[in-house]
Amino acid sequence: MTSSSEMTYRDALNLALKEEMHRDPSIVVFGEDVALYEGSFKVTRGLLAEFGEERVRDTPISENTIVGVAVGAAMGGLRPVAELMTVNFALLAMDQIINHMAKIRYMFGGQTFLPMVVRMPGGGGSQLGAQHSQSLESYFMHCPGLKVAYPATPADAKGLLKSAIRDNNPVIFLEHELLYNSKGEVPQDPEFLVPFGKANVMRQGKDVTIVGYARMSILALQAAAELEKEGIACEVIDLRTLNPLDMETVIASARTTGRAVVVEECWRTAGLGGDIAHRIHEACFESLLAPVKRVAGLDVPMPYSRKIEQLCIPRVETIVAAVKEVMR
Amino acid sequence: METRLRSVLSDKELLRLYEQMVLSREFEESCAEQYTKGHITGFLHLYSGQEAVAVGATAALHQEDYILSAYREHAQAIVRGAEPRRVMAELFGKATGICKGKGGSMHLFAPALNFMGGYAIVGGQFPIAVGLAFASRYRQEDRVAACFFGDGAVNQGTFHEALNWARLWELPVLFICENNFYGIGTEVHRSSALASIFKRTCGYDIPSEKVDGMDVIAVYKAVKYAAEKVRETSRPYFIEAITYRFRGHSMADPAKYRSAAEHEVWKARDPIPGFAKRLLEEEIAGNEQLEDILAKARAKVEEAVRFAEASPWPEDEEVYNDIFV
Numbered sequence: 001m002t003s004s005s006e007m008t009y010r011d012a013l014n015l016a017l018k019e020e021m022h023r024d025p026s027i028v029v030f031g032e033d034v035a036l037y038e039g040s041f042k043v044t045r046g047l048l049a050e051f052g053e054e055r056v057r058d059t060p061i062s063e064n065t066i067v068g069v070a071v072g073a074a075m076g077g078l079r080p081v082a083e084l085m086t087v088n089f090a091l092l093a094m095d096q097i098i099n100h101m102a103k104i105r106y107m108f109g110g111q112t113f114l115p116m117v118v119r120m121p122g123g124g125g126s127q128l129g130a131q132h133s134q135s136l137e138s139y140f141m142h143c144p145g146l147k148v149a150y151p152a153t154p155a156d157a158k159g160l161l162k163s164a165i166r167d168n169n170p171v172i173f174l175e176h177e178l179l180y181n182s183k184g185e186v187p188q189d190p191e192f193l194v195p196f197g198k199a200n201v202m203r204q205g206k207d208v209t210i211v212g213y214a215r216m217s218i219l220a221l222q223a224a225a226e227l228e229k230e231g232i233a234c235e236v237i238d239l240r241t242l243n244p245l246d247m248e249t250v251i252a253s254a255r256t257t258g259r260a261v262v263v264e265e266c267w268r269t270a271g272l273g274g275d276i277a278h279r280i281h282e283a284c285f286e287s288l289l290a291p292v293k294r295v296a297g298l299d300v301p302m303p304y305s306r307k308i309e310q311l312c313i314p315r316v317e318t319i320v321a322a323v324k325e326v327m328r
Numbered sequence: 329m330e331t332r333l334r335s336v337l338s339d340k341e342l343l344r345l346y347e348q349m350v351l352s353r354e355f356e357e358s359c360a361e362q363y364t365k366g367h368i369t370g371f372l373h374l375y376s377g378q379e380a381v382a383v384g385a386t387a388a389l390h391q392e393d394y395i396l397s398a399y400r401e402h403a404q405a406i407v408r409g410a411e412p413r414r415v416m417a418e419l420f421g422k423a424t425g426i427c428k429g430k431g432g433s434m435h436l437f438a439p440a441l442n443f444m445g446g447y448a449i450v451g452g453q454f455p456i457a458v459g460l461a462f463a464s465r466y467r468q469e470d471r472v473a474a475c476f477f478g479d480g481a482v483n484q485g486t487f488h489e490a491l492n493w494a495r496l497w498e499l500p501v502l503f504i505c506e507n508n509f510y511g512i513g514t515e516v517h518r519s520s521a522l523a524s525i526f527k528r529t530c531g532y533d534i535p536s537e538k539v540d541g542m543d544v545i546a547v548y549k550a551v552k553y554a555a556e557k558v559r560e561t562s563r564p565y566f567i568e569a570i571t572y573r574f575r576g577h578s579m580a581d582p583a584k585y586r587s588a589a590e591h592e593v594w595k596a597r598d599p600i601p602g603f604a605k606r607l608l609e610e611e612i613a614g615n616e617q618l619e620d621i622l623a624k625a626r627a628k629v630e631e632a633v634r635f636a637e638a639s640p641w642p643e644d645e646e647v648y649n650d651i652f653v
Contacts, residue, residue, distance in 0.1 A: 028466065054466065060496065062489035065455040069493065072459020075444060076394075077467055080459075095486075099449045100456065108437035108445060109427030110650030145651055168653040 004155075004187045010180040012154040013043045013119075016161035017081065019190045021051055024079060027165060030057040031066060031083030031119075040085050041121050041180055063089045067096035067118055071104065074116040074170075081165060087122030087136050087174060094139075101170045102145030114170045117161075123176040123215060123265055124302050124313050133302035133309075135265040137213070138272040140172045141242040147196060148242040150174040152217040154184040156240055159194025167196065176215045197244030201253070205233030208259040208323050211250055211276060213239040216263040216314060223319035232327060242272065250276065251283045258289035259326040263314050268296035290326040295319050332610065336545055337387075339612050345387060345544050346607060346618070349379040349600050351625040352403035355412055356575075358629045359402070359419060359433075363579050367637070368419045371448075372433050373400040377574035380599035381506050382407050382476075384547025385569075389474055389502075389555055394444050394460045396453040397476040399434035400573075401446035404476060408443045410436065416632035422639035429642045430650065442471070450511075451484030453477065458490045461499035465562060472558045474502045474551075480511025482525055491532040494564040501564040502554055503534075506541065512577040513585040526568035534564050541569030542597045545606075572597070 007015070021027045033040055035048040035058040047056040059066050063084055070080040084090050090097065097118070105113055124133035140148045147169050151157040157175070164171040202217060203224050210220040217238035224234035235253050239246065254260045260280050264273035277292040298312040333342050356374040363372050375382070382403040386395065397404045402419075406412055410426055418425030419433050427437055434448035444460060447453040457475035464471040481487055482505065494501040505525050509516050517523045526536040535557070539550040547569055554565040572594035576583035583591075607613045 057497075060489065060492055062485075062493060064486055065458065065489035065493055068452070068455020068486065068490075069459035069462060072456035072461075072473075073463045073466075074459070075439075075456070076460040076463025078463045095449055095452065096455060100447070100452055104445070105653070106650045107427065107431045107435045109425070109430050111427065111437055111439050113653045147652070 004185045006183055007154055007186050008180065009151070009154045009157045009182050010041065010043055012158040012186045013161055013175065014045055015186070016158045016165070017044065017047060018050065020162055020165045021047070021055065023190070026077065027079045027081060028055050028057070028073065029081045029083070030059050030069070032059055032061055032085045034058060034083050039083065041177065043119070043175070044083065063092040064096050067093040067101060070116045070118065071096060071101050071114060074114040075104070075112055079115045079165060081117045081119060084118060084120040086132060087120040088132055088134050090120055090136065097146070097172070098143050102143050106145060113168050115168045117164045117171045117173050119173045119175060121175045121177045123178060124297070125178050125309070127304055127306055127309055129304045130301035135297060137174060137242055138266045138270065141272050145170070146243060147171045148174065149196065149240065150176070150214040150242060151240065152179070152214050152238045154182065154186045156194050156200070158186050159192050160240060163193045163196055166193070174214065179215055179218070182218070194240065196241045197246050198240065199246035199249040200238040200240055201235065201249065202238050203234065203236040205235040205257070207233045207257055208261065208326055209235045209237060209250070209253040209257045210261045210263060210319065210323065211237050211239065212263040213242060214265070216265055219314060219316055220263055220319055222316045223323065226316065226320050227323055232323060234323060247279050247283070250280065254280050254284045255287045258287050260292045261295060261319065261322045261326060262292060263295045263319055265297050265313060267299050268294065269299050271296050290328070293322045293326050295322045330606070331545055331549070333545060333606060333612060334610065336549060341387070342607065342612055343621070345383050345548070346603055347621050347625065348383045348407050349544060349603065350622055351412070351628065352379045352382065352406060353600055354625045354629045355402060355406060355632070358633060360575070360579065362419070362633060368433070369421070370432055371399070372579045373577065374575045374579070375400050375403040375573070377594065377598070378506055378508060378541065378571045379403060380544035380547050381504070381541045381569045381571055384544040385474065385504055385551040388548050388551035389472065392442060392469070392471050393555070394442050394457070394464070394471055394473040395476070396444045396457045396473065397446050398450070398453060398478060398481065399446055399448040400478070401436055402433070405436040405438060405443050405446070408438065409441045410438045410443060412628055413632040413635035416636040417639045420636040420639065421641070422636055423642040423646070424635070424639040428646065451477065451481045451486040454486040454490035457501050458494050458499055461494065461501045462497065465499060470559065472500045472502050472555050474504060476504045476506060478511065479505060479507040479509065479516045479525060480519070482528065483519060491529060491534055491564070495532045495534050498562050499564065500558045500562050502551070502558050503564060503566040504551070505566070505568045506571055507568055508571050508573045510577065510585070512581065515585070526566060529566045534566050536566035536568065538568045538570065541571030542599045542602065544599055544603055
């Protein structure tokens with residue numbers, strides 16, 4: 001039996017980085033304030049002291065070049081794990097992410113590969129205003145050539161990050177800022193990996209399927225607990241990775257329950273929930289008892305004020321309301 | 329006074345430079361013809377006029393050194409050792425192309441030759457060159473990453489980010505700016521506040537020099553010196569090669585923004601006949617030998633076209649291959 005211990009999502013990510021760096025000397029970590037300052041969210045705490053400056057390095061504030069250097073380093077035989085301070089700054093790096101990182105293997109006829117990870121904290125709900133509260137997962141998911149992981153739990157944070165680092169493809173690794181302090185049991189086994197493309201059925205239930213990712217899955221679990229009191233049994237599926245996307249698990253569940261709600265933190269318009277809902281409709285039309293419902297971020301730039309910010313992000317209440325609607 | 333050629337390279341090496349320039353020119357002019365015939369489609373940016381830069385620089389580098397370029401990169405790939413027939417097949421979109429027909433003119437790639445790609449977003453190659461140099465130093469491989477780019481690329485953010493980063497991390501990057509005076513139709517004076525590009529590097533504490541990019545020997549000597557400096561110091565170096573493209577930006581560009589007089593001035597400085605004259609004057613080669621080189625280059629290019637024409641198209645299934653490992 002493998003032992004596990006309780007730790008935070010942040011510490012689980014940190015443990016994954018340390019374990020992998022011990023295992024493979026070709027792994028390097030760089031980004032803004034990741035070394036001396038130990039990361040703005042402290043995910044890279046202790047790495048500089050343990051692995052030295054050649055492997056753990058602070059960079060200039062040059063996001064596009066942070067990603068591009070990782071691309072070049074990966075092509076040159078390293079396994080870089082770059083950090084962008086937040087997902088919002090990834091917009092400055094979209095040229096390297098979309099035009100280079102996602103394209104190089106394909107446009108060069110498969111003659112090279114990019115074993116690299118770009119980590120980025122994201123998500124809203126911390127009153128950081130319009131430019132620091134975005135959920136851009138749909139942007140990355142939309143682009144072929146990028147794998148996209150977004151863990152919900154500390155165990156998955158560890159297991160998915162380790163899988164991302166070992167993957168020979170470019171991975172966008174999203175971390176939710178409001179989950180960093182969340183706690184859970186994390187296996188201590190250094191070979192504990194969570195595979196990409198395998199959704200996690202976090203809770204089983206016969207009445208309705210709720211599909212989420214990252215913090216949305218945690219909210220979905222809380223909603224499911226509320227709904228249980230009213231006799232509604234929810235099945236909660238955490239996608240774990242958005243590319244590859246495990247529709248098989250989602251579709252099998254939706255066929256059984258006949259009802260589904262997709263929860264996404266990003267803006268509703270052209271958000272990933274629309275695509276997932278459509279796929280459920282296409283595959284399960286005969287078995288559905290109600291149209292698939294979406295709970296999404298509001299189509300507005302994020303306001304600062306606490307009172308109105310909370311309206312913009314899915315909440316337990318809005319998920320509960322959506323489930324009740326599909327149950328009608 | 330011009331350098332005596334034999335004081336720089338052996339006769340064999342000098343003739344090799346000539347051969348490569350001639351092959352590059354013949355290849356590009358053949359591409360133009362194939363484009364007109366509809367065999368090459370999409371964007372096509374030709375290198376005619378700039379040969380001395382790719383040829384002189386590549387000869388001065390080690391085979392282990394990385395080369396990256398932009399989208400006017402056929403000559404750089406071929407001079408590095410890519411087979412003309414496989415480059416031509418790539419331009420034709422055939423399965424035998426150097427990137428299986430998936431890249432096209434702007435995305436040549438040959439990792440076995442350390443030719444690390446043609447990039448078609450202006451300035452996209454800068455950070456990648458820095459990353460390759462970082463990997464090289466980390467793995468103690470003693471490679472220089474030679475990054476070619478045009479004058480149009482120097483106002484992209486990545487130019488400044490990469491220069492700063494390469495110097496800050498002390499990485500072996502050799503920046504080679506091919507200043508042909510025009511970013512498509514915008515002359516360098518109309519896009520750069522400081523048109524003398526090599527002077528910009530003082531902001532990043534990177535040594536730089538300007539070289540006559542129409543003189544293959546001048547380019548060779550400058551790059552040789554620069555690459556040695558990079559190896560010795562593990563710090564970047566910057567070369568601005570002044571050159572000229574004889575054709576428009578791409579095949580779609582009649583280049584009406586340049587005067588006929590200007591064009592004539594530069595045509596008179598064509599690097600190929602200029603170098604031929606020196607080879608003859610210094611009795612390194614005779615007329616017959618130079619004509620033979622031209623005939624062989626033509627034959628090679630004609631063979632490349634035949635190969636490309638006869639090659640199969642990619643299979644439909646290929647469309648889904650090579651996204652992920």
